[in-house]
């Protein structure tokens with residue numbers, strides 16, 4: 518099933534063309550790593566797909582034109598983790614995660630289903646031990662995990678996550694990759710913008726590389742992450758190998774001749 522379909526999507530910010538004709542389909546079961554250099558247009562692509570930015574082209578969510586879908590209904594289809602990790606309200610962690618249920622709630626309190634989904638998100642992100650603390654006093658990585666839990670509590674078929682591993686220690690980075698891989702295996706879709714090519718190579722089922730607002734590669738990690746492409750697009754030399762369980766990719770040095 519196609520969860521999201523972008524066709525010839527173009528977006529300009531200010532006078533600057535940022536997305537220059539993006540076409541892609543996201544199917545249930547995919548864990549897509551959206552990769553590319555700083556300023557390539559990754560956040561813009563995620564925000565445009567959510568309907569937060571205007572542009573030209575076609576955006577379909579579960580086969581329906583986004584213009585015909587209300588914001589509330591869209592939130593039933595797509596959960597979003599923004600790049601900003603700022604938490605403005607001094608509410609408890611548990612309350613903040615419960616905000617993820619907002620699109621599902623009518624007047625009245627949390628349903629048994631709401632409580633079960635919130636609890637699962639809290640357990641999955643391992644934030645149980647600070648669930649009663651104020652969210653604004655947490656460390657950067659703890660805040661990131663709480664905000665991911667809020668997105669998981671939305672319980673949408675598609676999750677768009679903008680640099681979700683930033684600020685997480687190796688344990689929590691890998692745990693998060695496992696959670697996203699599990700969500701995909703459960704039949705959801707995940708698109709995560711990422712700069713850690715090693716994590717992307719190892720855990721994503723598909724990588725989409727963008728550069729200067731265009732898709733320059735789309736396919737399996739093995740197909741996308743070649744040394745030559747990393748040299749051309751990022752201007753780095755890399756170590757690339759395949760071991761049991763997947764690829765190992767480690768950028769080694771800048772290649773000033775390539776950039």
Ligand SMILES: Nc1ncnc2c1ncn2[C@@H]1O[C@H](COP(=O)(O)OP(=O)(O)OP(=O)(O)O)[C@@H](O)[C@H]1O
Pocket residue numbers: 530531532533535553554555556557558559560561562
């Ligand atoms: N409001 C804006 N007005 C003009 N240009 C903008 C605006 N917001 C972003 N841009 C530009 O759009 C381009 C793409 O930005 P975007 O945040 O989508 O990149 P990105 O791939 O997510 O980058 P990063 O990896 O650094 O987060 C950048 O060149 C950026 O400077």
